[in-house]
Amino acid sequence: MSELYVSAVLGRPVIDPSGAALGRLDDLRLEPGETLPVVSGLFIREGGQRRFIPWKAVNLFTPVVVSADPGAAGPSGEPAGGAPDIRLRRDILDRQIVDVDGAKVVRVNDLKLATRGASLLVAAADVGLRGMFRRLGQLRFWNWLAGLFGASLPSREIDWRFVAQLDPNADRLTLTVARERLTDLHPADIADIVAQLPHKEAGTVLGSLDPETLGETMGELDTELGVKVISSLDSEQASDILEEMEPHDAADLLGDMPEEKARELLGLMDAEDAEMVQELLEHEEDTAGGLMNNLFAAVPPAMTAEEAINYIRLVGAEVDNVYYVYVIRGDETPLGVVTLKRLLLAPPKTPVAEIMTVGLKSVAVDATPTEVMDVISKYNLLAVPVLDEAGHMAGIVPADDVLELFLPESFTRKRFAAL
Numbered sequence: 001m002s003e004l005y006v007s008a009v010l011g012r013p014v015i016d017p018s019g020a021a022l023g024r025l026d027d028l029r030l031e032p033g034e035t036l037p038v039v040s041g042l043f044i045r046e047g048g049q050r051r052f053i054p055w056k057a058v059n060l061f062t063p064v065v066v067s068a069d070p071g072a073a074g075p076s077g078e079p080a081g082g083a084p085d086i087r088l089r090r091d092i093l094d095r096q097i098v099d100v101d102g103a104k105v106v107r108v109n110d111l112k113l114a115t116r117g118a119s120l121l122v123a124a125a126d127v128g129l130r131g132m133f134r135r136l137g138q139l140r141f142w143n144w145l146a147g148l149f150g151a152s153l154p155s156r157e158i159d160w161r162f163v164a165q166l167d168p169n170a171d172r173l174t175l176t177v178a179r180e181r182l183t184d185l186h187p188a189d190i191a192d193i194v195a196q197l198p199h200k201e202a203g204t205v206l207g208s209l210d211p212e213t214l215g216e217t218m219g220e221l222d223t224e225l226g227v228k229v230i231s232s233l234d235s236e237q238a239s240d241i242l243e244e245m246e247p248h249d250a251a252d253l254l255g256d257m258p259e260e261k262a263r264e265l266l267g268l269m270d271a272e273d274a275e276m277v278q279e280l281l282e283h284e285e286d287t288a289g290g291l292m293n294n295l296f297a298a299v300p301p302a303m304t305a306e307e308a309i310n311y312i313r314l315v316g317a318e319v320d321n322v323y324y325v326y327v328i329r330g331d332e333t334p335l336g337v338v339t340l341k342r343l344l345l346a347p348p349k350t351p352v353a354e355i356m357t358v359g360l361k362s363v364a365v366d367a368t369p370t371e372v373m374d375v376i377s378k379y380n381l382l383a384v385p386v387l388d389e390a391g392h393m394a395g396i397v398p399a400d401d402v403l404e405l406f407l408p409e410s411f412t413r414k415r416f417a418a419l
Contacts (some may be wrong), residue, residue, distance in 0.1 A: 016068065022070055028042060038121055055120065094109075110130075195225055203237065250277045288363045292394065293320060323341075323382055324340075336360055337385075365387070381399060382399050
């Protein structure tokens with residue numbers, strides 16, 4: 001035997017070396033292996049009684065019959081030792097796992113087992129139709145039906161090494177993912193995965209991300225879903241996540257939360273981060289102030305092009321849009337804007353005041369989304385600055401943020417939880 005599917009053996013009769021029936025195979029117990037989970041024993045059921053037989057007592061393991069020596073079982077019929085009690089049928093079959101390659105959540109319909117020496121390993125998760133029909137005992141029929149149309153049922157198996165790993169400290173298999181591969185995905189793809197998970201397990205995925213990816217992923221979530229995810233987490237974890245988000249994204253989530261909960265989370269956040277979010281929360285949602293991001297690149301007029309580029313290198317990781325660098329006075333009154341391209345092309349010692357574009361196009365903090373959109377589209381801007389009542393620069397509204405409000409819902413990335 002080289003490999004077989006667990007659906008082919010569950011429920012099969014288990015006999016002793018003399019051929020006497022011991023019961024039927026009810027489940028398989030697993031323990032972490034070097035690379036793949038290893039079957040450490042069988043649970044068999046006879047009538048209402050269940051007993052455990054360690055793998056070393058198994059003589060034959062096929063889809064037709066399983067033979068074992070019951071004398072090797074402990075007197076209690078229960079597994080010995082304090083290893084985590086992880087069972088294949090109870091804890092893995094029908095569970096949702098993350099398919100990193102497909103950037104989606106899938107259900108384990110069947111599991112492929114494979115032998116390696118004297119050990120039996122879990123080799124792959126079958127998440128496709130073939131696995132589902134095999135579990136239902138209908139695979140032959142569906143293969144025949146597909147053949148009538150000149151087609152074949154697609155195989156969808158994921159190597160276990162790329163799907164999940166058993167946590168030796170867990171009582172059961174919880175959702176775990178190949179973290180190093182997950183962080184390679186685009187935050188929008190990770191957000192799609194999170195949107196398909198129960199909210200409680202979404203926290204597991206988010207907790208596996210590096211801070212930068214975490215913040216970007218949360219920013220990609222639909223606000224309603226983001227609120228549900230944040231609300232399902234403990235307050236310390238939730239506040240940590242909010243600190244990693246863009247202030248305007250964090251403000252969107254907190255603005256949709258109960259006031260008391262929002263205050264609690266703000267109180268747990270880093271004081272500087274909380275202050276930036278609090279400033280945004282003071283504006284009405286459907287205004288330029290409610291749409292704006294108060295993290296933007298700004299330099300004094302006397303700064304040289306070389307110094308401005310060095311400044312961008314320092315703040316670029318924190319500022320979402322560095323294409324526009326705003327030139328402002330000490331009282332935060334804007335004088336003009338210089339593009340990153342112009343900074344790169346200018347002689348290094350040139351003051352930004354000499355290369356900036358004056359006559360800045362801007363909107364007021366209480367401008368409507370339509371007014372913001374009109375300015376952005378009329379002047380073909382990537383972002384428009386927002387001025388407060390005193391004429392000071394309060395933030396910028398990126399074009400994509402306001403454009404999303406005017407796109408049909410089918411064109412926006414709305415993500416909703418599966419559960």
